[in-house]
Amino acid sequence: MIRARAHISSLAAYALADLSVTGGAEPVSLAQNESADRPSPNAISAASRAARRGELYPDPDWQDLRRAIAEVHGVEAQSILCGAGSMELIGALIRAYAGPGDEVLSTSLAYAFFRTATALSDAAYVAAAEEEMTVSVDAVLAAVSPRTRVVCVANPGNPTGTRVPRAELVRLREGLPPDVLLVIDEAYGEFADHLDEPVFDLCQRGDTVVLRTFSKAYSLAGMRVGWGVFPAAIAREVRKILNPNNVSAASQAAAAAAMRDQAHMRETVSVTVARRDGFARHLARIGVEAGPSATNFLLLRFSDAAEAKSADDALRGGGILMRGMGGYGLPECLRATIGSAEAMETAGSLLTDWTRKERSR
Ligand SMILES: *Cc1c(COP(=O)(O)O)cnc(C)c1O
Numbered sequence: 001m002i003r004a005r006a007h008i009s010s011l012a013a014y015a016l017a018d019l020s021v022t023g024g025a026e027p028v029s030l031a032q033n034e035s036a037d038r039p040s041p042n043a044i045s046a047a048s049r050a051a052r053r054g055e056l057y058p059d060p061d062w063q064d065l066r067r068a069i070a071e072v073h074g075v076e077a078q079s080i081l082c083g084a085g086s087m088e089l090i091g092a093l094i095r096a097y098a099g100p101g102d103e104v105l106s107t108s109l110a111y112a113f114f115r116t117a118t119a120l121s122d123a124a125y126v127a128a129a130e131e132e133m134t135v136s137v138d139a140v141l142a143a144v145s146p147r148t149r150v151v152c153v154a155n156p157g158n159p160t161g162t163r164v165p166r167a168e169l170v171r172l173r174e175g176l177p178p179d180v181l182l183v184i185d186e187a188y189g190e191f192a193d194h195l196d197e198p199v200f201d202l203c204q205r206g207d208t209v210v211l212r213t214f215s216k217a218y219s220l221a222g223m224r225v226g227w228g229v230f231p232a233a234i235a236r237e238v239r240k241i242l243n244p245n246n247v248s249a250a251s252q253a254a255a256a257a258a259m260r261d262q263a264h265m266r267e268t269v270s271v272t273v274a275r276r277d278g279f280a281r282h283l284a285r286i287g288v289e290a291g292p293s294a295t296n297f298l299l300l301r302f303s304d305a306a307e308a309k310s311a312d313d314a315l316r317g318g319g320i321l322m323r324g325m326g327g328y329g330l331p332e333c334l335r336a337t338i339g340s341a342e343a344m345e346t347a348g349s350l351l352t353d354w355t356r357k358e359r360s361r
Contacts, residue, residue, distance in 0.1 A: 007122040014116060015327045020316075030337040030347065031323040033158065033297050035219035036275070037268040040261035043220065043254040050253035058249035065252045068259040069227055075200050079229050081238060082255075084246045086187060086213040086226025091117045092241040093209060093234075094150055097181050098123035103147040107135050109160050109328060111185060114152040123149070133291055133299070134162040141175045151176060154185040156192050159328055159335045161293030166196045173202055181234070182208045188295040190217035190269055195294065206231040216296055217265050218258045223251040272296045276338045282348045286355045290336075297337045305331035307358070314354040320347045 003009065017031035038044075062082040070077035083089035094117040098104050104118040108127045118125040128143040130136055135153055144151075153172070156163035173182055184199060186192075189212050202208040211228040215221035225247055230238065247255075258265065280298060283290045288311075289301040300322070302308040308324070312334055315322055320343065325333040336347065 005122075007119060011116070011119050015112070017321070017323050019321055027319045027321055028339060028343045028346070029321045030297075030339045030343060031321045031335075032221070033216060033295070033335075033337045034221050035216060035268060035296065036272060036337075036339045036343070037219050039219045039223075039254065040258045040264040042257040042261050042264075043218075046257035047223070047250040047254040050249040053249065056249065057245050058247060058252055060244050062247060062252055065225075065227075065247075065256040065259070068256040072259055072262060073198070073200060073229075075203075075229050079203060079232070079235065080227055081230050081235050081242070082247050082252070083226040083228075083242060084224045084251075085215060086185065086211045086228065087113055087117075088242065088246060089211055089226050089228050089238070090114065090152070090183065090185065091120065092238045093181070093183055094118055094123070094152075095121050095241055096234075096237045098149040101147065102149040103145060104150045104152065105140065105143055105148050106152040107140065107157075109133055109157060109330070110152065111154045111158050111187075112327060114154075114185075130157075130160070132162075133157075133160040135164050135168075137164065137168050137172045137175070140172060144176065144180065148177075148180050150181045150183060152183045152185065154187065156186075156188045156294040158187065158295065158297075159299055159323070159325055159330070159333070161291055161295045161297060161299050163192055163195070163294040166199055169199055169202070173205070173208055176207075178207055180207070184208065184210045186210060187213045187216055190265060191273065191296060192294040200229045203229040203231055206233065209234060214255045214258060217269050218255070219268060220251075220254055220258055223248075223254050225251050225255040227255075272338050275341060275344055279336070279338065279344050279348060283351070286352050288351055288355065297335055299325075299330075300334045300336055302332050302334070308332050308334055310358065311351065311354050314357075315347060315350050318346060318350040320350060322347075 066077040066080045100122045102123045105126045106114045115125045128139040214225040290298045323335040
């Protein structure tokens with residue numbers, strides 16, 4: 001018998017979205033927080049131009065992409081690392097800084113991949129309680145132990161959609177021991193940039209990394225490009241773990257062009273936010289609770305798991321796939337990505353019908 005190492009074989013397969021439907025309707029996925037909008041046309045043509053030289057390996061240093069990011073965000077190009085999605089960067093960071101006997105600390109409703117990446121490093125995962133589905137800096141600080149090596153915070157959070165202000169992240173950093181790495185995952189940062197000052201400056205301290213992605217606001221989830229601002233010493237270590245040609249030439253070209261088309265990204269964000277807020281108002285009218293969100297999704301909250309399951313069945317019957325939250329310990333919730341206007345219309349009317357039936361029972 002060929003056996004994988006124990007910390008790998010004991011791991012469950014990563015829980016991807018259930019994309020099955022029951023009715024005959026053409027399924028629409030609102031399950032993976034993908035953008036409802038198409039990528040920038042410039043990104044599409046840049047990718048196809050790059051594909052013409054597909055016989056060559058990509059630039060291992062992502063130079064043009066880093067230049068584009070540096071220009072837009074006012075950070076040093078040398079401080080940026082790019083990954084095949086920000087997931088690759090999260091995995092590499094945890095692998096570089098935590099192993100057996102170490103703890104990775106996050107929060108109870110944090111992005112599930114933090115836990116997976118910790119298990120892959122054979123380190124222990126510790127989750128500080130959130131308060132009202134929001135990161136509590138006090139609870140995180142109280143959970144720090146001598147074994148804590150890395151603290152991961154997604155801000156805004158997924159699946160919660162909530163965020164803490166910059167001042168709270170600064171307070172967290174200042175309260176952490178200087179030998180604990182803080183990873184701030186801003187996968188939805190572009191949806192919250194208008195609310196606060198950026199936190200990239202925290203990376204200059206030497207103990208903090210800020211991650212972003214092209215998968216959400218830039219509509220490039222399929223191209224797999226993430227990036228982050230790293231202190232030099234941390235970048236040096238993480239770089240050793242990344243595959244030397246981790247981001248394909250087409251993906252680098254698409255991401256650089258998308259970054260240079262800020263107008264397209266802003267438009268995606270503003271259309272998504274308007275549609276999200278409209279959907280939230282509809283939910284309030286029909287008596288379905290949804291939390292505040294600074295992202296491209298809403299967390300719907302039903303009275304219990306059975307009710308959430310019944311709503312999910314009704315939505316699936318009409319071809320709308322939301323994400324069940326049982327894996328997060330929130331079986332009474334469904335996470336709804338904000339999709340096209342048509343998809344949100346359909347989701348809204350399926351839920352209206354469902355509430356009528358549910359209440360007449
Ligand atoms: C979507 C998401 C990511 C990962 O995205 P990539 O596609 O790997 O860049 C990371 N963190 C959070 C919180 C996310 O929701």
